[in-house]
Amino acid sequence: MYDLIILGAGASGLFLNKLLSGKNVLILEHNEKAGKKIEVSGGGKCNITNKILSYKNYYPSNPLLKSYFKKFDNKSLLKWIEKNGLKVRELKPHQYFFSSSKEILRLLGAKNIIFGAEVFEVVKREDFIVKTSKGEFRAKNVVVALGGKSFKKLGGSDRGLEIAKGFGIGYREFKPALVGLSVQRSEEWFKRLSGVSVRARVRVDRREWVDNILFSHRGITGPAILNASLFWERGFIEIGFLDNVKKYLKNPNKQIISQLPLPRRFIKEFLSVVGVEDKKVKFLSKEDFKKLRLLESYKFAPAGTFGFERAEVSKGGVLLDELSEFCESSVRGLYFIGEVVDVTGELGGYNFQWAFTSAFCAYEGLRSLI
Ligand SMILES: Cc1cc2nc3c(=O)[nH]c(=O)nc-3n(C[C@H](O)[C@H](O)[C@H](O)COP(=O)(O)OP(=O)(O)OC[C@H]3O[C@@H](n4cnc5c(N)ncnc54)[C@H](O)[C@@H]3O)c2cc1C
Structure with a gap:
């Protein structure tokens, strides 16, 4: 039994896991390695965030976003990166990159991941049961960090939305975005x-x-x-x-x-x-x-x-007004973070920023519970 299972070893799941280091946490990931999208992002240099952040611009406007960025914005992310000994450079106007995506992947690296575990379903009895291709896992809390449907070859799926649907949580169907x-x-x-x-x-x-x-x-x-x-x-x-x-x-x-x-x-x-x-x-x-x-x-x-296979992200996802300021849904102990949430940003680092911001918000909600 785990205190928390994080579904998906992508940007948001790995960051949340890092923040909760030392806790009884498991990550389930169907790829054979973590952070495949991070690795290829920004031409292999990962455009992690942007100098200019506004919840009104750069994201389809949603006033609910304000409270999330208040907890963790671009400055908080840059500070965290620096504190952990990494450097970013403004390689394009306002856009921050690493020398190589491998730097951030190394920092987010984790041992508590089961790879090759495709998540099929989550059900709630007394606790949560996560059904996967590698068997069933139990936890007191579950964070859905399964990302969007784009780039299937890098791990993209819409399983996160199927999980939301299973619990009657409102969402908008994914559509290709940041796409030709x-x-x-x-x-x-x-x-x-x-x-x-x-x-x-x-x-x-x-x-x-x-x-x-x-x-x-x-x-x-x-x-x-x-x-x-x-x-x-x-x-x-x-x-x-x-x-x-x-x-x-x-x-x-x-x-x-x-x-x-x-x-x-x-x-x-x-x-x-x-x-x-x-x-x-x-x-x-x-x-x-x-x-x-x-x-x-x-x-x-x-x-x-041009379709999901060419789309950098998927727009749509679990509706923000279905989630608390800690990204917890109406089902106690079930959280949604990252691209699976209906928040999609423009080019320029806004999508990683949201992945990290939402992960931080979930961390704030979970840290006193586990
Ligand atoms: C080519 C490309 C370049 C990009 N460049 C940038 C950039 O420079 N800057 C930027 O801000 N954004 C960029 N993005 C977008 C960014 O990668 C995503 O918005 C971000 O990774 C979302 O984080 P996430 O944790 O929500 O999802 P992901 O990082 O996609 O993580 C989700 C994880 O869940 C796993 N998963 C999915 N379904 C299942 C399942 N059923 N069972 C088990 N595991 C599963 C996936 O394999 C994946 O590891 C880029 C995207 C692509 C495709």
Whole structure:
């Protein structure tokens, strides 16, 4: 009998385990090693957190988030990292990375893990019984840290939501997020531009990102699109390739292509799609200008996403208002932390930050009990 069983040896489960070092805790993990997503994250350097953290921005807004970050925010995480002798560097603006993900994996390393144990089900009698491919395990408390459904090859599953469902705990189905978007027939031309990258303004609802977008053989991706995918459900996305077309077409005796600050391949394809010939600016008609202004605001409805296997995270999960400030559910002793909870952040370290924040909140709830 354990005081606590943590389901999943990923970012949130490993951190909680570390905080509870010395306690009667077991971790169950179906992979053959811990933290597979941590290992590959941030190009092998793990973008652990961000200099700027706000529960209103960078996460789909939910006022309930405030109380969790109040307990453990980016500064708390950076302090913990430093206290444990590791260093992070701001390799991209505001984004903190390790020299190698292995550093944080080593720090979070644990001996109390049973690998190759796929969790099937959790039931509650007097205590909890966790049914797995390696038999049944009993505990007074269970923390579900099973992550999301994306990247099955790294361990992703939706078992966490099945467990929630079994206990009648409310959740939103997982959907792929931080993922590329596939296109409808009207945007087939994006595919012909596969490999071309441009800096653009991407807008969904009232959110906006100015960053790179990348055309691909499946549609469109790149950081601005990945962030937009977090907020896009259905309907339109708007891309501004240029802020003001006229501003660039100053010389009446020069061709359009030579004046617009966009990759040649992109402009050629765009002109052919909208039906404007590359000509000297003085020969452009009013109608031509109208078409060119689509570069300032190109609206299209994506067909869907590239799917869970390409999605950095899964949005959806156990609803935050089903959990206490310690991430405990209405079932006493049953907690949910990390990506299995309906909190998903933008690119830039916000998802690890949530994994660590929620683990800390569960630790606060559990430390006096076990
Ligand atoms: C390629 C990639 C790169 C990323 N880069 C970044 C980044 O740089 N910065 C950032 O903030 N976020 C990044 N993320 C997202 C980040 O990895 C996750 O948000 C984070 O790992 C979530 O932590 P977690 O503990 O909730 O889940 P996970 O870390 O996914 O851990 C869940 C664990 O549960 C195990 N598990 C699942 N189902 C079962 C089962 N049925 N039985 C037993 N075990 C099971 C899994 O194998 C896994 O070990 C990246 C994700 C991917 C896929």
